[in-house]
Amino acid sequence: MASSETHESNRRDFLYIATGAFAVVGAASAAWPLIHQMNPDASVQALASIEIDMSAIPVGQSITVKWQGRPVFIRHRTPEEIKISQETPLEDLKDPVARNAGLGGDVDASDANRVIQPEWLIVVGVCTHLGCIPVKNQGDYNGWFCPCHGSHYDLAGRIRFGPAPENLLVPKYEFIGDDAVRIG
Amino acid sequence: MSQLHGEPYQPKSGFMKWMESRLPIMGLLYPTAVTFPTPRNLNYWWTFGGILMFCLSVQIITGIVLAMHYVPHVSMAFESVEGIMRDVNYGWLIRYVHSNGASMFFIAVYIHMFRGMYYGSYKEPREVLWILGVVLFLLMMATAFMGYVLPWGQMSFWGATVITSLFSAIPYFGDMITQLLWGGFAVDNPTLNRFYSLHYLLPFMIVGVVVLHIWALHVTGNNNPTGISVKSKQDTLPFHPFYTAKDGFALVLFILFFAIFVFYTPNILGDPVNYEKANSLVTPEHIVPEWYFLPFYAILRAIPDKLGGVIAMFASIGVLFILPWLDTSKVRSVSFRPLYRQFFWILVIACIGLGYLGAKPPEGAYVIWSRILTAYYFLHFLVILPVLGILEKPRLLPKSITESVLGNGDGDKAESKG
């Protein structure tokens, strides 16, 4: 008698647990589309690459283009600027990692790892601190200076002083001709 | 009369004891939602209240999500809806759930309302509960109508034009009122913008009235298929687990029905013409509202006079507000009212007939039938119900709910015994 009651209650518990589990799985599956809809949609993702003709940028000047809704700085560096950047000792850098989307995660932040052709520096113009846009040709290192919270970037877009934790991100890009580049 | 309560909440864990002495939210919810004394003989027609709560939640959640992608501007509205259907992750699913969800909501509400009429749930002491329900129905109609305008298709635009023009039938102030509604001299961008704003607002007003509706329900307690009042604790069961299990099962069947529309015929309840962009210079051949407005649309068109038609249409809903006083019978449930039972089903058929006629062009026999059924609709409420209550000899009522369930069969059985 007693054992058959236990048996019965076990079967009942199993039924309740199975039903509850189905309810949880159902609710969770229904929630996912409601969350995923906030991710970038197909039309946004389709705009993932842009092509830029850089032939009109004089040496020593830079332009800002919009890519994925963010500014990208393209700087035509002078030989002197390249030299300063290349000779900066790695131990002076606040962030020793290249932060180059085209390279692996562990490479060092030497100037060679921040560019493809030394005269062209291409970085995402978003301060790695809290997302402001740094101002060009300012700050202690003549690269960029973020007015929001005082981060100083050098001529290779590397953080040298201030609260920003990382170097300016180098996006994935490739040269598609002498002075044209495809970002993304 | 104060609110009905089930067993009070006894906090078991230390944390809940601490919490209850500061914010006694479980103490409030437990006796009204968990142990609430519910008549033991509710049938599946009583599950539609819970199903309606589900519908309202689905519409609000999917609606908030759609609002993240929709653009309320005449030049972008149609395009943004297509963007939702094509590019937004699961956008097609969310939009189809929302658009079919409106239909499901009305299917459930019509069943809920006819259940109330069948079992006399509007009668004393539940008049306010019923009136709040009619208010909810009106709010739902307004919300659904404005939501249908938002995709800015041909039927959106012309539906909006026709329905807002109803107000131009009002003597003297008609044109002023329609211009006020439109924000212009015709339905245009200002109209779309305000409809969007109100379409977002009204569901939350519905939530507010739902709270009142449930509050009123919890004062009088549920009606039940016998229509006789709860007399002892024996007549009731705690809401949980008995009715959570029953409502849950019915709800999943309803979701299954819903899912078949969403996944396999998502556009069958809508008008194809609404997949054409709104064009303010060309009227579609037939302007037909969504199916859930068709009976009222038929009543509107049945009267060959602009103001008369509008008055008849609003009166067809207005009459529901005074229904508790039109029905003079002392007995609630149809189970003990042999004559009313026949008239109830005739009313159901008349309403379905009006719905069918609302979709037909207003010509020939369709018009005549619309007039007959419209007349019958009002006859039912204004003449048959009051007279029937006086003439009809109701059957013998069982002594209690418990007796009808356990001892003596249920209402239908009592009836078969005579």
Next chain:
Amino acid sequence: MMKQVTHFRTLVRAGLIAIVSALVVLAAPGVGQAEESGESEALDWSFNGPFGTFDRAQLQRGYKVYREVCSACHSMEFVSFRNLSEEGGPGFTPEQVKVIASEFEIEDGPNDDGDMFMRPGLLSDRFPAPFPNVQIARLANGGAFPPDLSVLAKARVGGPDYIYALLMGYEEAPAGVELAIGMSYNTVFPNHQIAMPEPIFEDAVEYDDETEPTLENYARDVTAFMMWTAEPKLEARHRMGFKVVLFLLIFAGLLYATKRKVWAAVH
């Protein structure tokens, strides 16, 4: 025993109501319209039914018909080139679509001189419209505006069946029918007078596969293609629907058993 009888009666009643309301609901949307626009026979499309999918080769052929015939007058404003290689569609490779896109000239700009300029299409571009605005389109088409084809298959009663019937419905006007200037006779179009001249004839488009270049095949293929542009997520919808319905059936079974168990105590 009595108990069961009453249950049965309630069920019968519920069933009757469900059937009547379903009939009303199913009849309502089409009522009044089907009569005038002529009957379009229900065809056996690959995308019909709960497991229906698109026929990739058919969509590719349909695209070719659209490209070479329809696109001269009809826009397809909500379709992007990238859609052609997306899942559930014609199944072109991204490389093929890049070539397809580059065959179209897209207006872009303004450039640094402030001028608009033309460039080859990219994957992210939408199909360009054949006419810059409605007025020019009307002017070029004898006053009639060729409707956009993106969602047309959902915007007509009868959907793809109607579009196929329309494309196949051109005939000599019967004796006694006076056609207005520039109009053609069509058996399924409302009032039988359509501003679109018969758009396609046998051998007008060269198919890349073995399919016969007949009018029937052109009409079928381009109609299927238009169904895809109108409902590009149809396959995903059918797939998810199967899973959801299966899940709900099992869940309903479990809940029914739970409900029985819970109520066993009081019955």
